[in-house]
Amino acid sequence: MYRINENYxxxxxxxxxxxxxxxxxxxxxxxxxxxxxxxxxGDVTQPIVPAIVEALHKAVDEMGHAETFHGYAPDxxxxxxxxxxxxxxxQARGCDISADExxxxxxxxxxxxxxxEIFGPDVxxxxxxxxxxxxxxxxxxxxxxxTYDARTETWSNVVYMPCTEATGFSPELPKxxxxxxxxxxxxxxxxxxxxxxxxxxxxxYANREGAVIIYDAAYEVYITEENVPxxxxxxxxxxxxxxxxxxxxxxxxxxxxxxxxxxxxxxxxCGETTLHSLWARRHGTKYNGAPYIVQRAGEAVYSDAARxxxxxxxEYYQKNARTIYQGLKDAGYSVSGAVNSPYIWLKxxxxxxxxxxxxxxxxKANVVGTPGSGFGPSGEGYFRxxxxxxxxxxxxxxxxxKRI
Ligand code: MLT
Numbered sequence: 001m002y003r004i005n006e007n008y009x010x011x012x013x014x015x016x017x018x019x020x021x022x023x024x025x026x027x028x029x030x031x032x033x034x035x036x037x038x039x040x041x042g043d044v045t046q047p048i049v050p051a052i053v054e055a056l057h058k059a060v061d062e063m064g065h066a067e068t069f070h071g072y073a074p075d076x077x078x079x080x081x082x083x084x085x086x087x088x089x090x091q092a093r094g095c096d097i098s099a100d101e102x103x104x105x106x107x108x109x110x111x112x113x114x115x116x117e118i119f120g121p122d123v124x125x126x127x128x129x130x131x132x133x134x135x136x137x138x139x140x141x142x143x144x145x146x147t148y149d150a151r152t153e154t155w156s157n158v159v160y161m162p163c164t165e166a167t168g169f170s171p172e173l174p175k176x177x178x179x180x181x182x183x184x185x186x187x188x189x190x191x192x193x194x195x196x197x198x199x200x201x202x203x204x205y206a207n208r209e210g211a212v213i214i215y216d217a218a219y220e221v222y223i224t225e226e227n228v229p230x231x232x233x234x235x236x237x238x239x240x241x242x243x244x245x246x247x248x249x250x251x252x253x254x255x256x257x258x259x260x261x262x263x264x265x266x267x268x269x270c271g272e273t274t275l276h277s278l279w280a281r282r283h284g285t286k287y288n289g290a291p292y293i294v295q296r297a298g299e300a301v302y303s304d305a306a307r308x309x310x311x312x313x314x315e316y317y318q319k320n321a322r323t324i325y326q327g328l329k330d331a332g333y334s335v336s337g338a339v340n341s342p343y344i345w346l347k348x349x350x351x352x353x354x355x356x357x358x359x360x361x362x363x364k365a366n367v368v369g370t371p372g373s374g375f376g377p378s379g380e381g382y383f384r385x386x387x388x389x390x391x392x393x394x395x396x397x398x399x400x401x402k403r404i
Pocket of ligand 1: 040041042043109132188
């Protein structure tokens with residue numbers, strides 16, 4: 001008789017955004033007339049910009065001719081895309097990352113969930129609290145997180161680093177030394193950032209303790225402040241302790257196209273073994289690469305024409321973020337995030353729990369957000385809204401929230 005992976009049974013409920021989807025679908029069925037505005041999951045609404053659409057068309061045409069047809073992509077991704085990423089996202093910022101340290105994938109979510117596979121079954125992970133749930137859930141699936149305590153909503157074998165108002169929503173160095181540290185900045189869900197000096201402390205800590213930092217940089221394009229690093233490789237010594245995850249979803253609207261990249265410097269070693277070689281082995285065995293046409297679209301992200309068009313698109317979402325932030329402040333809410341992030345993090349009013357506020361907002365304003373407690377116990381009493389909607393819906397949602 002076969003056995004299942006019982007670690008899955010330890011997971012509480014379903015994935016956060018599936019839960020929300022089900023709740024909204026039920027509400028919508030009961031109130032088909034309700035003009036729901038979705039500001040929950042961080043999915044973009046603006047179309048792929050023309051310069052990228054043009055590159056997609058060209059690549060599709062190539063696929064239709066024997067001379068320019070492409071089959072399986074190279075394991076690590078096409079050289080043209082890896083070179084563009086290395087040059088524009090790293091070397092242009094003075095970071096020593098080369099094209100062969102970049103692995104192209106179909107998105108940062110998969111990579112952030114899969115990367116734990118190359119580490120031992122008993123490594124201890126540390127996460128911010130609140131945190132993007134994928135980091136914890138995938139380690140739970142792998143049997144690394146111990147037992148789940150429904151009362152405290154924590155796992156016994158995870159180091160939680162509270163990111164609260166008291167800590168300025170950034171984590172403090174943990175008392176218990178972990179092996180793997182997940183950091184995401186600009187942060188999902190709080191929108192908080194680390195300055196370069198603050199991030200340098202983490203890099204120094206990881207090098208000193210022999211830990212690895214998994215750095216999720218999915219939201220870096222929303223940074224507006226000067227002293228905030230766009231990549232962990234701006235920090236001295238990051239090549240020996242950090243892996244970085246990048247996404248094309250939030251900077252170029254690829255949530256439906258799917259494209260991401262993971263950067264593993266060859267100096268990152270456990271004894272004599274490079275983590276690069278392990279991920280290369282994993283990639284080669286389990287993955288056949290992002291489609292050629294999508295990788296060509298990714299290359300086009302770095303063209304002058306696309307850059308100008310994307311700048312406008314990001315500014316559009318940034319304007320939404322400011323509108324939400326200011327609107328909520330005017331309405332008396334305690335708000336953070338937004339300045340370097342598409343996420344706005346607000347304190348629920350009148351001591352409501354996060355889920356109570358979710359129901360309240362859905363019922364009274366027909367606005368969907370994400371309950372902070374879904375990201376971890378320190379998210380209780382908080383709520384996340386995203387700036388990825390249309391401007392009209394954003395303005396309308398804030399007007400409705402002000403009226404309740
Ligand atoms: C979010 O809403 O937290 C993100 O959209 C999730 C993701 O990028 O997978």
